[in-house]
Amino acid sequence: MTEFIQRVIDPADEAALLDTIDRWMERDMRPVVMHHDHNDIWPAELVKQMTEMGLFGATIGQEYGGLGLPATTYSKIVTRISSYWMAITGILNSHLIMAAAVERFGTEAQKQEWLPKFASGEIRGGIALTEPDAGTDLQAIRTTAVRDGDDYVINGNKTWITNSINGSCVALLVKTDPAAEPRYKGMSFFIAPKGPGFNVGKKFDKLGYKSIDTAELNFEDYRIPAANLIGGVEGQGFFQATGGLELGRINVAARGVGLAEGSLRLATEYAQVRKTMGKPIAQHQAIQLKLGEMVTRLEAARLLVANAAQAYDRGERCDMEAGMAKYFASEAAVRNSEDAMRIFGGYSYSKEYDIERYYRDSLLMCIGEGTNEMQRMIIAKQWIKRNPA
Numbered sequence: 001m002t003e004f005i006q007r008v009i010d011p012a013d014e015a016a017l018l019d020t021i022d023r024w025m026e027r028d029m030r031p032v033v034m035h036h037d038h039n040d041i042w043p044a045e046l047v048k049q050m051t052e053m054g055l056f057g058a059t060i061g062q063e064y065g066g067l068g069l070p071a072t073t074y075s076k077i078v079t080r081i082s083s084y085w086m087a088i089t090g091i092l093n094s095h096l097i098m099a100a101a102v103e104r105f106g107t108e109a110q111k112q113e114w115l116p117k118f119a120s121g122e123i124r125g126g127i128a129l130t131e132p133d134a135g136t137d138l139q140a141i142r143t144t145a146v147r148d149g150d151d152y153v154i155n156g157n158k159t160w161i162t163n164s165i166n167g168s169c170v171a172l173l174v175k176t177d178p179a180a181e182p183r184y185k186g187m188s189f190f191i192a193p194k195g196p197g198f199n200v201g202k203k204f205d206k207l208g209y210k211s212i213d214t215a216e217l218n219f220e221d222y223r224i225p226a227a228n229l230i231g232g233v234e235g236q237g238f239f240q241a242t243g244g245l246e247l248g249r250i251n252v253a254a255r256g257v258g259l260a261e262g263s264l265r266l267a268t269e270y271a272q273v274r275k276t277m278g279k280p281i282a283q284h285q286a287i288q289l290k291l292g293e294m295v296t297r298l299e300a301a302r303l304l305v306a307n308a309a310q311a312y313d314r315g316e317r318c319d320m321e322a323g324m325a326k327y328f329a330s331e332a333a334v335r336n337s338e339d340a341m342r343i344f345g346g347y348s349y350s351k352e353y354d355i356e357r358y359y360r361d362s363l364l365m366c367i368g369e370g371t372n373e374m375q376r377m378i379i380a381k382q383w384i385k386r387n388p389a
Contacts, residue, residue, distance in 0.1 A: 006070075021081065037085075038210075051120075056096075056118065057121075071250055071308075074254075078251055091212060102114050102230060106191075123169050125171070126164065128171065130161070142178075145175070148223075151223050152176075154192075158217040185235050188235060188236065189231075189240045192224055200216075201217065201218055256332055297336060301332040
């Protein structure tokens with residue numbers, strides 16, 4: 001792992017970047033969201049535009065062709081986009097976790113070979129951790145990699161992998177020593193481009209998070225060069241994978257903030273035009289109570305995300321901060337979208353209104369990148385460790 005270099009951005013440059021994102025959303029993204037979501041269509045044109053804006057290199061260092069953005073700025077981009085369409089940010093999240101694993105833990109040769117291609121979007125992908133019987137308990141994975149000369153031969157299955165159909169590479173977590181005790185010492189992380197033996201299975205038909213390709217992967221005698229072992233040393237994969245999840249959880253937390261913000265925006269607009277008993281429902285106390293809770297919940301979540309992103313940018317261990325942000329912001333997304341559904345009343349159940357999508361999409365945030373039950377355990381363990389009796 002290379003020496004940590006804190007990334008910063010001039011406030012004027014950040015404002016200009018966010019303005020570019022806003023104009024892109026208004027011009028190109030917002031008009032097509034409902035069509036893509038309702039028909040579960042992969043947003044090829046929007047992905048092309050995000051590539052041209054350099055977003056696939058958002059957090060990758062400038063020395064490797066990326067934008068070199070700090071997590072604080074990246075989280076603001078994710079929040080902005082998610083406030084109108086959360087799903088599309090998942091394409092960035094999985095890809096940048098893969099890139100972060102290589103940039104933080106890879107050899108210099110691996111960084112020089114792979115990061116420029118990740119940053120340009122020439123190679124897009126994600127992370128392949130979850131298996132049919134191993135989700136939260138990553139140490140229970142069964143996919144194996146066996147050394148064979150200058151290669152490894154990989155066999156096993158992964159599931160719920162984002163970017164698996166339209167991407168071309170994954171950071172793949174495997175067991176190189178299935179008998180190791182403790183189990184995490186037998187795990188390794190590989191840069192795994194598509195090739196013979198790398199098979200994409202069925203695409204999942206999901207409740208929400210539409211348009212984003214989520215599928216099963218099957219590895220059958222998949223041969224990969226030993227040079228693709230991240231860091232070049234076996235047994236480091238568990239820490240490399242979970243280290244990358246800090247950025248992933250900040251991303252999910254930022255998505256939660258975006259969903260909470262978008263739900264509040266829609267509810268606020270609707271409450272001022274919908275009238276009952278001769279006045280806008282925003283003037284009814286029952287609606288005001290909901291709006292008051294929603295805006296407070298949103299701003300608290302936003303502050304937690306900023307705190308976690310700042311800790312990440314300082315190079316500090318931030319699993320507790322990222323866990324708190326992910327837990328609270330994802331729950332805020334669910335609560336705000338549900339309250340907005342109630343404010344919309346019967347119209348919330350119609351697909352002619354955006355709010356039903358916010359509700360469907362928000363539920364994933366409590367599950368993805370580690371369940372909220374697990375987040376609370378991480379928070380508690382780290383809190384105790386930092387505050388010994």
